[in-house]
Amino acid sequence: MIRFRKVNKTYPGGFAALKDVSFEIESGEMAFLTGHSGAGKSTLLKLISLIEKPTAGTIKIDGTELSTIPYRKIPFVRRNIGMIFQNHHLLMDRTVFDNVALPLIIEGYSQKEVVKRVDGALEKVQLGDRARCYPYMLSGGEQQRVGIARAIVNKPSIILADEPTGNLDPELSLGIVRLFEELNAVGVSVIIATHDLGLIARMRYRTLTLKNGAMITDGVFQGLNTTRDLSQ
Numbered sequence: 385m386i387r388f389r390k391v392n393k394t395y396p397g398g399f400a401a402l403k404d405v406s407f408e409i410e411s412g413e414m415a416f417l418t419g420h421s422g423a424g425k426s427t428l429l430k431l432i433s434l435i436e437k438p439t440a441g442t443i444k445i446d447g448t449e450l451s452t453i454p455y456r457k458i459p460f461v462r463r464n465i466g467m468i469f470q471n472h473h474l475l476m477d478r479t480v481f482d483n484v485a486l487p488l489i490i491e492g493y494s495q496k497e498v499v500k501r502v503d504g505a506l507e508k509v510q511l512g513d514r515a516r517c518y519p520y521m522l523s524g525g526e527q528q529r530v531g532i533a534r535a536i537v538n539k540p541s542i543i544l545a546d547e548p549t550g551n552l553d554p555e556l557s558l559g560i561v562r563l564f565e566e567l568n569a570v571g572v573s574v575i576i577a578t579h580d581l582g583l584i585a586r587m588r589y590r591t592l593t594l595k596n597g598a599m600i601t602d603g604v605f606q607g608l609n610t611t612r613d614l615s616q
Contacts, residue, residue: 425577469546509563558583
């Protein structure tokens, strides 16, 4: 479970990215996080993944307050969190296999286990036949799926996706979200940050809406009302 209690994040210079944000995500839940550009979506995900620290308030994952985790143990906590970025962050001079294998190699897995896990992750995202390709040989949607494979190869219990469909057409976007649904179906908690209100409306999942750093709605997307709130 992920729990935020009155979380604030203020950057040097006084910019308040998050203001008194409180919510809970249950284990095995899937939810969308939306809001205008600069609303605080990416900051919120960075706090969960320990890339950033809150200025005030508490964040707990499975009962453990993140602020109490020693710096040296943060990499171990992150192993349980899969992070997916809009721009993929793939190594263009490495094969798809090598890109997906990187987290496992860093953690010291055996070659046999690396091959087993990478092959499984690539099959999951329907890229088993692309293992020896380089990222520049793939379409945008395929590159995004490589990023997803890399995020799930460690078998994390939490997936955080920051605008994973931002550069994709509606059909490809829906396909990516269907992958997240499959992961969620086996108990993975999934939070997807997106500004794609049309996609959110089609999926009908719980939606957390940020506006100027504050949480303004929490519930199933209500279409035009939420759209109006975001534009104000």
